[in-house]
Amino acid sequence: MRFLFKTSYNQDIRLFKDRITMGWYLALGVVLLVLPLLLGEYYLSQASFVLIYAIVGLGLMLLSGFTGQISLGHAAFLAVGAYTEAALSARGVPFLVSLPMAMALSAAAGLVVGLPALRLKGIYLAIATLAFGFIVEVTLQQWESVTGGSMGLLLEPVTLLGVSLDSESGFYYLALALTGLTLLILKNLLRSPTGRAFVAIRDSEISARSMGIGLARYKTLAFVISAAITGLAGALYAHKLQFISPEQFGVFVSIELLMIIVIGGMGSLHGAFLGALFMTMLPEFIAILREYLPSSLAYQPGLQPTIFGAILILFVLLEPAGLYGRWVKVRTWFQLFPLYRKGLMKREKSYVKSDRLS
Amino acid sequence: MLNEFLQLILSGIAIGCVYGLVALGFVLIYKATEVVNFAQGELMMFGAFVALTMGGLQFMPFWLSVILAVLAMALIGGAVERAVIRPVLGQPIFSIVMITIGLGFFARGLASLIPGWGTLTHRLPTPYADQTVAFGELVLSAGHLMIILVTAVLCVLLFAFFRFTRMGVAMQAISQNQLAAHYMGIPVARVNTLIWCISAAVAAIAGILLAPITFVHANMGLIGLKAFPAAVIGGFGSIPGAIVGGLIIGIVEAVSGRYLPDGIKDVSAYVVLLAVLIIRPNGLFGEKLTKKV
Numbered sequence: 001m002r003f004l005f006k007t008s009y010n011q012d013i014r015l016f017k018d019r020i021t022m023g024w025y026l027a028l029g030v031v032l033l034v035l036p037l038l039l040g041e042y043y044l045s046q047a048s049f050v051l052i053y054a055i056v057g058l059g060l061m062l063l064s065g066f067t068g069q070i071s072l073g074h075a076a077f078l079a080v081g082a083y084t085e086a087a088l089s090a091r092g093v094p095f096l097v098s099l100p101m102a103m104a105l106s107a108a109a110g111l112v113v114g115l116p117a118l119r120l121k122g123i124y125l126a127i128a129t130l131a132f133g134f135i136v137e138v139t140l141q142q143w144e145s146v147t148g149g150s151m152g153l154l155l156e157p158v159t160l161l162g163v164s165l166d167s168e169s170g171f172y173y174l175a176l177a178l179t180g181l182t183l184l185i186l187k188n189l190l191r192s193p194t195g196r197a198f199v200a201i202r203d204s205e206i207s208a209r210s211m212g213i214g215l216a217r218y219k220t221l222a223f224v225i226s227a228a229i230t231g232l233a234g235a236l237y238a239h240k241l242q243f244i245s246p247e248q249f250g251v252f253v254s255i256e257l258l259m260i261i262v263i264g265g266m267g268s269l270h271g272a273f274l275g276a277l278f279m280t281m282l283p284e285f286i287a288i289l290r291e292y293l294p295s296s297l298a299y300q301p302g303l304q305p306t307i308f309g310a311i312l313i314l315f316v317l318l319e320p321a322g323l324y325g326r327w328v329k330v331r332t333w334f335q336l337f338p339l340y341r342k343g344l345m346k347r348e349k350s351y352v353k354s355d356r357l358s
Numbered sequence: 359m360l361n362e363f364l365q366l367i368l369s370g371i372a373i374g375c376v377y378g379l380v381a382l383g384f385v386l387i388y389k390a391t392e393v394v395n396f397a398q399g400e401l402m403m404f405g406a407f408v409a410l411t412m413g414g415l416q417f418m419p420f421w422l423s424v425i426l427a428v429l430a431m432a433l434i435g436g437a438v439e440r441a442v443i444r445p446v447l448g449q450p451i452f453s454i455v456m457i458t459i460g461l462g463f464f465a466r467g468l469a470s471l472i473p474g475w476g477t478l479t480h481r482l483p484t485p486y487a488d489q490t491v492a493f494g495e496l497v498l499s500a501g502h503l504m505i506i507l508v509t510a511v512l513c514v515l516l517f518a519f520f521r522f523t524r525m526g527v528a529m530q531a532i533s534q535n536q537l538a539a540h541y542m543g544i545p546v547a548r549v550n551t552l553i554w555c556i557s558a559a560v561a562a563i564a565g566i567l568l569a570p571i572t573f574v575h576a577n578m579g580l581i582g583l584k585a586f587p588a589a590v591i592g593g594f595g596s597i598p599g600a601i602v603g604g605l606i607i608g609i610v611e612a613v614s615g616r617y618l619p620d621g622i623k624d625v626s627a628y629v630v631l632l633a634v635l636i637i638r639p640n641g642l643f644g645e646k647l648t649k650k651v
Contacts, residue, residue, distance in 0.1 A: 064452065068452075070452055070455060116632065116635055119635075120639050122451050123394045123451065124590060124639065127586050127631070130586065131628035131631045132628075134624075134625060135629065135632075138624050251583070255463070262452075262456050300477070301470065301477060302467040302469070302470030302477065302576065303467065303471065305466055305467035306464055306471060307467070308460075308463050309461065309463030309464030309466075311460075312459065313442060313460040316460065317445055320453055
C-alpha cells in the first residue's frame with residue numbers, strides 16, 4: 001500500500017491525488033477519445049447515453065450526494081432543458097446560444113423549487129419536489145402550443161458552428177466534451193468554499209449554521225446548479241433521441257435518475273459515472289435474460305420494474321455505498337492483503353436517528 | 359345547481375376518504391418509525407388483488423373473504439418490515455426513501471407478473487355494487503357510502519386503540535421517543551412490526567373500498583402518490599390530519615375536475631400541497647421539526 005505524506009494544505013485540494021492517479025485518469029481519457037474507433041454504431045450510441053446519464057448523475061449527485069437534499073422530481077429539470085432546446089433549435093437558434101439558455105431556464109426552475117425548499121426539510125422537501133415533477137409533467141401534456149402535447153416534438157441533429165454532428169461519433173465527442181467540462185466544473189466547485197459549505201450542510205445543518213454558512217443561500221444554490229447541469233443533459237438528450245414527449249420525463253424517470261446515484265454510490269463523483277453505466281447496461285442485460293425465461297414471463301411489461309425494484313432494494317440493503325463503495329472495498333482488500341478486516345468499512349449505525357424535537 | 363354541487367362534494371368526500379385511509383397508513387408508519395413508506399399505494403393494490411383472488415375462490419361469503427384478505431395483508435406488511443425495513447433502520451433518510459420506492463416498483467411489477475392478476479383490469483364483485491341510496495334529492499352510490507362509513511368506523515376504532523389499549527399507548531410512546539420507550543421496557547422492534555401490520559391492513563381496506571369505483575389493476579397503487587399530498591397537508595405526523603388532508607384533496611379534485619379546464623384535476627392535489635407547504639411548512643396539523651442541539 002502506498003502512503004501519501006502531505007506536506008502542504010494545497011495537496012488536500014489537488015485535482016489528482018498524486019501522479020499515478022493522474023496517469024490512470026489520463027489513460028481513461030485516451031480510451032474514451034479513441035472509443036469511436038473501437039465500438040460499432042450501436043454501442044457508441046449507448047456510450048453517448050452513458051455520458052448523458054452521467055451528466056444528470058453529476059447534477060443530482062451535487063444536490064443529493066453532496067448537499068443532502070432529496071429530489072424526486074429531477075426529470076422535470078431534464079424536461080425543461082430538453083423542451084427549451086427543442087423550442088429554440090426549431091426557431092433556428094444556434095446550439096452555442098440555445099444550450100446556455102436551456103441551462104438558464106432549467107436553473108430558473110431550480111430556483112423556483114429551491115425557494116420553498118429553504119423552509120422544508122427531509123421528507124417534506126422530497127414530496128414537494130415530487131409535486132413539482134407531476135406539475136411539470138402535466139404541463140407538458142397540456143400546453144400543446146409549445147410542447148406539442150403527448151404527440152411530442154421532433155428535433156434536428158446538433159449543428160455546431162456550421163458543422164452538423166449527425167454522425168454517432170460526432171455526437172459522442174460533443175457529449176464527451178460537455179461531460180468533461182461538467183466534471184471539471186463540479187470538481188473545482190467541490191474543492192472551493194462553496195463546495196465545502198454544501199458538504200457541511202449535508203453532514204449537519206446545525207453545525208453548518210454554527211460555522212456561519214447561510215443554509216438558505218447554499219441550499220438554493222445547490223438546487224440551481226444541479227438544475228442547470230440537468231438541463232444541459234436534457235438538451236443533449238433531446239438531440240440524441242431527436243424526439244421528446246412527456247412520458248420521457250415522468251416521475252418514474254426521476255426515480256431512475258435517483259437510482260443512478262444510489263447504485264453508483266452516494267457522495268462520490270465516480271459513483272455518477274458507474275451508476276450511469278450500470279443503468280444503461282441494465283436494460284441490455286434484461287433483454288438477454290428474457291431469452292432464458294419462459295415466454296409467459298419474458299415478455300411481460302412488468303418484468304423490468306420488478307428487476308429494477310429488486311436491484312434497488314438489494315443495493316440499499318447490502319451495499320449502501322453503491323458500486324463505487326464496493327470498488328473501494330475491493331481495492332483496499334488488495335492493498336492490505338492479507339490484513340483486511342471485515343469491519344473495516346463498517347458504517348456507524350445508530351438505533352434511530354431522529355429528526356424530531358426531543 | 360346547488361344539488362349538483364353538493365353531489366360533487368359528496369363524491370369528493372368519498373374519494374377523499376380513500377386518500378385519507380392511504381395517508382393514514384403513511385402516517386402510522388411515519389409516526390412510529392420515521393420511515394416514509396412510498397410503497398403504501400402498492401400495499402393497497404396488493405390488498406385489492408388478494409381480496410379479488412379470495413373472492414374468486416367462491417366458497418366463502420364476500421365478508422369473510424374481505425376479512426381474510428385484510429388479515430393476509432397484515433401478515434405481508436409485517437413480513438416486509440422484518441425483511442427489508444428493519445435492517446436499514448437508523449440509516450440516513452435517503453436510504454429508507456429509496457428502499458421503499460424500490461419496494462413500490464417491485465410490488466407493482468410483481469403484481470403484473472402473477473398469473474391471474476396481470477396487467478388487465480379486474481372487477482371486484484361486491485354485494486353492494488350498483489345500488490344507490492337517496493337522501494332527499496341527493497343520490498349516493500352504495501360504494502361511496504360504504505367508503506365514508508367504513509372510514510368513520512375505522513377512525514373511531516383506531517382512536518380507541520391508541521387511547522385505551524396498552525399496545526396503543528406503547529405505540530404513542532415510541533412515536534415520541536424510541537429510546538425512552540425502549541428504556542421503559544417496550545419491545546420497540548416488535549411494536550414497529552405490528553405497526554406495519556396495522557398500516558398494511560388499513561391499506562388493504564382502502565384498496566377493497568376503492569375497488570368498486572376504479573376497478574382493480576396493477577397501477578391502482580399510483581393513487582398512493584395522491585395520498586402523499588393528503589398526508590403532508592395534514593402534517594405528516596397527525597392521524598386526524600391525514601383524514602382531513604385526504605378530504606381536502608378529494609373535494610378539491612372533484613370541484614376542479616368539474617369547473618376548471620382539462621388537466622388541472624390531475625395536478626390540483628399537488629398545487630394545494632405546494633401552497634400549504636409554502637404557507638405552513640409542517641402542514642396544517644404538523645409537529646414542529648426544528649432541531650435543537
